[in-house]
Amino acid sequence: MIKETNELIVCPGVYDGLSARTAIEVGFDSLYMTGAGTSASRLGMADLGLATLHDMRAQAEMICNLKPHGPPVIADMDTGYGGAMMVYRAVCEYVRAGVAGFHLEDQVLEKRCGHLKGKAVASREEWYIRIRAALQAKANLGSDIVLIARTDALQQLGYDECIARLKTARDLGCDVGLLEGFTSKEQARRCVKDLQGWPLLLNSVENGASPLITVSEARDMGFRLMIFSFASIAPAYQAIRATFQKLKDEGIIGTKGEITPRKIFEVCGLDDLAEIDMNSGGSSFKEGV
Ligand SMILES: C[C@](O)(C(=O)O)[C@H](CC(=O)O)C(=O)O
Structure with a gap:
């Protein structure tokens, strides 16, 4: 899809079968499977690197196969769950599950949500090893699964380190770049300029570390993909909690x-x-x- 259009591709974050079905009902033609939401819904656990490859692949496979020709799904692959061999295996499993694209990040294995404090990133070389393993899997399977290189280095190492890492990821052969946790709109705009010609994804997390950027602003800035990670998990929590409170207080669901x-x-x-x-x-x- 990314190769067929210059339009901004907007993917609502889905975390389970019903949220994915709801996005399809509304007419979205691409989806994003959030790791934070998968961890919350499948494990009841915070996004702290507890979801395994098995958890993530199983959830992605279910979502990707809800409809025979359903919308393409970008799925979170966190750190790839280990070293080169594990990343290779993760990519093979995502391809077989029917995933259209995935992001692979440079946080240490004990990762956390990109919008929390106290993140730590692996060395450049460790991330490049993960990327090379993913590229080998793609090549050996003859797969066109979209590899999105995500760096979380901004908080710990600063903007220049992110651009250096992303440039290398691009040169290694990643299809798309993702700088996680922009701290200003100016920085987001600058990133598109600094990596001009390479498609970039913007992760929008309302009330997270980044300023609110609308779809039209992201389009004007030149982003090619946009995911809204918390688009279903946050409203679901809000609605379920309000309903449970009503049941507790009034004895009805309403x-x-x-x-x-x-x-x-x-x-x-x-x-x-x-x-x-x-x-x-x-x-x-x-x-x-
Ligand atoms: C994109 C992300 O990896 C996700 O799991 O959806 C998370 C979202 C979040 O927890 O805010 C991330 O940005 O790390």
């Missing part, structure tokens, strides 16, 4: 009339499934559903 069980199941493919059954001569839906 769901709007149009949100029936059937409506939720429709979002989750009810009609497609009924069609498959009927086309196969099944009778599960003869009396309606």
Whole structure:
């Protein structure tokens, strides 16, 4: 997709099957699987490097295969979960899962969300080893999976170090760059200029370390991809908490009339499934559903 268009590709962050289905219902044609959201929903754990390759691949595989020709999914690959061999294996697993693109970062293995304090990054060479391993996997599988090089070095080592790392990542053959945690709009604009000609991804995390940048601002700045990591996990938490509080206080849930069980199941493919059954001569839906 990134090679077919010069338009900014906007990906809402999804963290589970229902949030992915909801983004598809709204009409997004590409999705981002957030690692923070996967860790929160699958493990009930903070984004501190606890989600394993197995957790991430399984969630990505489910999301990528909800619809036969569903929207392409960019998935978080954190640090690649180990050294060269592990990164190689992670890329092979993401390719087989149907992932369209992934970001691979330079934090130490005991990583944390890019918008928290106290991050530590691995050496340049350690990150390049991860990248070379990922590129080998791509080449050996003949895969066009998009490799997004993400640096988290800004907080610890400053802007110039990020640009140096990203330039090398670009020269090694990464498809897209991502500088995590811009501290100003000016810095974001400057980064696009400093890496001109190479597609860059902007990670928007409201109330995180970076200023709020809108889709149209990101487009004007020249970013090519934009992910909204917390687009579903934050509102989901807000809505679930408010509802639970209402249940606790008032003894009811208070769901709007149009949100029936059937409506939720429709979002989750009810009609497609009924069609498959009927086309196969099944009778599960003869009396309606
Ligand atoms: C992009 C990210 O890796 C994610 O998991 O969605 C996180 C988002 C977040 O935790 O704020 C990150 O920016 O590190």
